[in-house]
Amino acid sequence: MGAYEELMAFQRVTEALAQVSGRLGWDQETVMPRGAARQRGEEMAAMEEVLHARRTDPRIGDWLAAIDEAALDDTARANLRLIRRSWERATRVPAALATEIARVTSLAQGIWAEARREDDFARFAPTLETVVRLKREEAAALADGGDLYDALLEDYEPETSAAEIAALFDAMRPRLVALRERILGLERTPPALSGHFDEAGQMQLSREMAEAFGYDFSRGRIDKAVHPFSSGSGDDVRITTRTVTHDPFNCIYSTIHEVGHAAYEQNIAPEHHLTPVGRGVSMGVHESQSRSYENQLGRSRAFTGWLYGRMRALWGDFGVADADASYAIVNRVVPGFIRTEADEVHYNLHIFLRFDLERALIAGRLEVADLPEAWNARFREDFGVAVDRPSHGVLQDVHWSVGLFGYFPTYALGNVYAGCLMAALRRDVPDLDAHLARGDTRPATAWMAEHLQRFGGLRTPRETIRHATGAEPSEAPLLDYLEAKFGELYGL
Amino acid sequence: MGAYEELMAFQRVTEALAQVSGRLGWDQETVMPRGAARQRGEEMAAMEEVLHARRTDPRIGDWLAAIDEAALDDTARANLRLIRRSWERATRVPAALATEIARVTSLAQGIWAEARREDDFARFAPTLETVVRLKREEAAALADGGDLYDALLEDYEPETSAAEIAALFDAMRPRLVALRERILGLERTPPALSGHFDEAGQMQLSREMAEAFGYDFSRGRIDKAVHPFSSGSGDDVRITTRTVTHDPFNCIYSTIHEVGHAAYEQNIAPEHHLTPVGRGVSMGVHESQSRSYENQLGRSRAFTGWLYGRMRALWGDFGVADADASYAIVNRVVPGFIRTEADEVHYNLHIFLRFDLERALIAGRLEVADLPEAWNARFREDFGVAVDRPSHGVLQDVHWSVGLFGYFPTYALGNVYAGCLMAALRRDVPDLDAHLARGDTRPATAWMAEHLQRFGGLRTPRETIRHATGAEPSEAPLLDYLEAKFGELYGL
Missing domain, CATH: 1.10.1370.30 (Neurolysin; domain 3)
Structure with a gap:
């Protein structure tokens, strides 16, 4: 197998896992018993951990470096472009920041829902400030000197x-x-x-x-x-x-x-x-x-x-x-x-x-x-x-x-x-x-x-x-x- | 964190992933659209690949070696016993054999179903011979000199x-x-x-x-x-x-x-x-x-x-x-x-x-x-x-x-x-x-x-x-x- 084939075999498993993770989301919104919510949070986090590890896998960098792009057809080049973008973005954000964003936003959603129910922006404001600060940090890591908002838009x-x-x-x-x-x-x-x-x-x-x-x-x-x-x-x-x-x-x-x-x-x-x-x-x-x-x-x-x-x-x-x-x-x-x-x-x-x-x-x-x-x-x-x-x-x-x-x-x-x-x-x-x-x-x-x-x-x-x-x-x-x-x- | 806590944190993610994999099986038997069968096969295989990698992770061996069992309570000792058994069994079976068994048995089920429908044992016999041969090989790898059937029973x-x-x-x-x-x-x-x-x-x-x-x-x-x-x-x-x-x-x-x-x-x-x-x-x-x-x-x-x-x-x-x-x-x-x-x-x-x-x-x-x-x-x-x-x-x-x-x-x-x-x-x-x-x-x-x-x-x-x-x-x-x-x- 050439580097491209190896990369795509690896990527195929990642894509299949992403489908599984998505289906877990479907399950949660349609058929999941209500008492399963806390456990489901751990299951989703486990899938995210696996997916993040694969998306930042150093072998992707090696494969990308080894592939002779000129020898590829349009479809292969498009796949390569998408994988490269995903990999560069995933590796640019420090793991601690990604974890912190996941943690804060998962709590923030509940706080927002409560603030909306109570019609009280002040209740949500401190949390939103934190989210904005973290997203600015993430944008700065992604932007590599470019525009912060553009870096987020890219997703x-x-x-x-x-x-x-x-x-x-x-x-x-x-x-x-x-x-x-x-x-x-x-x-x-x-x-x-x-x-x-x-x-x-x-x-x-x-x-x-x-x-x-x-x-x-x-x-x-x-x-x-x-x-x-x-x-x-x-x-x-x-x-x-x-x-x-x-x-x-x-x-x-x-x-x-x-x-x-x-x-x-x-x-x-x-x-x-x-x-x-x-x-x-x-x-x-x-x-x-x-x-x-x-x-x-x-x-x-x-x-x-x-x-x-x-x-x-x-x-x-x-x-x-x-x-x-x-x-x-x-x-x-x-x-x-x-x-x-x-x-x-x-x-x-x-x-x-x-x-x-x-x-x-x-x-x-x-x-x-x-x-x-x-x-x-x-x-x-x-x-x-x-x-x-x-x-x-x-x-x-x-x-x-x-x-x-x-x-x-x-x-x-x-x-x-x-x-x-x-x-x-x-x-x-x-x-x-x-x-x-x-x-x-x-x-x-x-x-x-x-x-x-x-x-x-x-x-x-x-x-x-x-x-x-x-x-x-x-x-x-x-x-x-x-x-x-x-x-x-x-x-x- | 001590070695036991690290092992258990790692194991907890594995357990959550096993729950996800099980739920995928539930989905398949209850709500999955029939046209999704082939893709589902790839999704299940991807989950198995992840789970197998975690169950044979060399770090488990390091943690097991580092843990002072005498300092643990009954629950912790039971967890340790179960993890050790799972790890020893998973690492004893060569990856190529595990893959081959997964491949053959997934095909064999369809051949068996057809043979049953046609009431024709001869149609199933060669496949069953292969399955028995592979399970004997697996048993030999697991048994470590002991009884073959006992080794399979242990699962x-x-x-x-x-x-x-x-x-x-x-x-x-x-x-x-x-x-x-x-x-x-x-x-x-x-x-x-x-x-x-x-x-x-x-x-x-x-x-x-x-x-x-x-x-x-x-x-x-x-x-x-x-x-x-x-x-x-x-x-x-x-x-x-x-x-x-x-x-x-x-x-x-x-x-x-x-x-x-x-x-x-x-x-x-x-x-x-x-x-x-x-x-x-x-x-x-x-x-x-x-x-x-x-x-x-x-x-x-x-x-x-x-x-x-x-x-x-x-x-x-x-x-x-x-x-x-x-x-x-x-x-x-x-x-x-x-x-x-x-x-x-x-x-x-x-x-x-x-x-x-x-x-x-x-x-x-x-x-x-x-x-x-x-x-x-x-x-x-x-x-x-x-x-x-x-x-x-x-x-x-x-x-x-x-x-x-x-x-x-x-x-x-x-x-x-x-x-x-x-x-x-x-x-x-x-x-x-x-x-x-x-x-x-x-x-x-x-x-x-x-x-x-x-x-x-x-x-x-x-x-x-x-x-x-x-x-x-x-x-x-x-x-x-x-x-x-x-x-x-x-x-x-």
Whole structure:
């Protein structure tokens, strides 16, 4: 065996162990007995110890040095690039710091949850200060003299920079603010749903939607969880959803969103399974899949028309007059404090706010003590209303408590990428709506599999989008789409 | 930290990883998507690689050499004894041989299943020859000049010997054969169940029975599986059961059996969790728990009376006239080819047959080619009938295909131990039947937890029984119990 083959054999075992660790997370959120929590913490820590030892194994350095890269094909070079990045990052962070971050963030999540419940930022502030300090230290170790925030961003969206993202977001913000102001200026109360929708029916519809979007049940399953997620790669990619009695759309669109993530992982070419290339390339590209499945496809007029028929068949008259009314309900634009409940028009504004604040925190331009005020001021500016309590503002997201700095921008990047992909898809499949109106997503999902999903991490995130669409990623298609869709819906 | 503390910290991570590996097995048999099988194989192999590396880690040898055993308390000495045995065994087997055994047995299971389906021993024979050869090699590496079979037995029932077990079984066989001949000589057709019992009702009863026997659902769960099993230790001990439409007793007694295993693991004192002492001490002692819960308690006249009432409440008149008839049904003695369907009178005879044959195979006194004939001859001798096809005889059990030589005798040992334990329990709790007749197993399960379960692997298997009962293990209590119970039931 050559050095490359030896490295890949070693890496394959690491990838398999990472799958096991991920499945343990799935188990915890779906089927684990509640009394097992403490023991599970030790089991997860044991897996992390093993994985960390493998990711920093000195033999990786020897293999990397011994490999003649010129002799490799594209796939091998991509694997090598991903392994090298992972190894360099893992070895740069001192073990004591990594352990301290793991320890602090595992406690911080509980403290954050309590502070949110009590609506008391002061209770969380000292912990958040520690997390920010540790993440700055980690960033400094990773950055090697470069930008601290960029170093953290690399974990979620490699090969971009905060400056690039800031330029993108700055270009988007005025048009989004303008769009929301035009809609809200109408002072129209959007229609809403009322009634009771049985859980069994919702779960049945959830399975139907998953099938409609090409989720492969022979290599996955749907369960219920408090916060829906997708988990796993290759031949074992599981999703979760939730049910809310008065709002079946919550279950339906949670499912479609997670199917977008899962389809990406399921459709990566089998020869990449259990290799670094065999996973979605970045959080942004991942989110482009979940968001385009959920929004551009799932909330389209054509698809919601078909969905309305399925809901009528299941629940009879459920208080919504026709398909148009249903379309209006799933696309209602309402100002709200909570990111996860935001509509397509507001969503990115939530992200921009978080991105700017977390960047300032990591750069040291903003102190944790000043964070609530900065949040509230910015919220008033972009959303036109005052935050009424911390749990509706700075305390609403779990991310910072668990040290996820650099993660938020990938949500908006995903929307931007989704905009690019859908423009290309609609160009290539002009009669897409005719298919969607019959509940047939295959032309869309097949296009996504063929042009993007099957390649996994073969290319960088930007190259992945460029390869799929034939163009440089840009915010224009997303903004055009939003203005057209909501302009038509609201008669602007 | 001293050498003992360092060793135990290392071992604790290994124990946690073993729990993870076990949970992966649970996942595979209950919730895994069928298309994930191949990938799961790689994930399991990766966990095995990690566990094997830890179990043979040279540092364990250094720690063992450095520890001053005289300074340790009983628990620490027990942990040390268990770690030393595991380490010595793991390091004695050459890595290449261990890998080869894992490879061959994983293939052999599929070949065995096919041969059983086709009722064709010849199809399995060459593979079984290879497995026997490899297990003999492994035994030779482990035995260090001692008896080959004893070396294999040690994995399942440590600190006993085949000679000891043979003496025990030889003492049991005449009385068991005599008992079955007296019963079958009556030529009475025992009553049987007929009808249809809905799955939801069976699963509800299954949960009720688990609760009745003290299973802690906050640290466990029940799912369905093709072959019921119990899995995990400490705070995450899960059981599975199955349902057969025409026979709810299958589900009920599978559940109670697995609750016996699970209660043992759940009731080990928390301070032993994630240590070597924190697991059931041997397969034999484990089986003493599952068998006594299932048979001596669950199939007692007192308990079946209460169970009959629960079944009437659930299913109304289900074709069984009264509690006496129900008691007769769950204790019907019928000759049969299949071990797993055997009644209490026949069960041990099945084990003796396997024990003698596998001992002869490992000793080289019996060739695989001659195995079916040896099986059939012995079966005719002990059961009085001729085996009609290989799937009813030599091909019925999975054990040999996966290399489990030395496992079978622990089933009968478990029955013997259960006999000892129940005699002591009935001595200490004279009014046990009054409790069981109300569905209250607490005096029994509390006695078992107090006298046996909480200690885990603190003592050797024999010492564990001796400590619980105050007497040397012997076959007499089991045989007395069987003769009394079935003598009364059949009016002998």
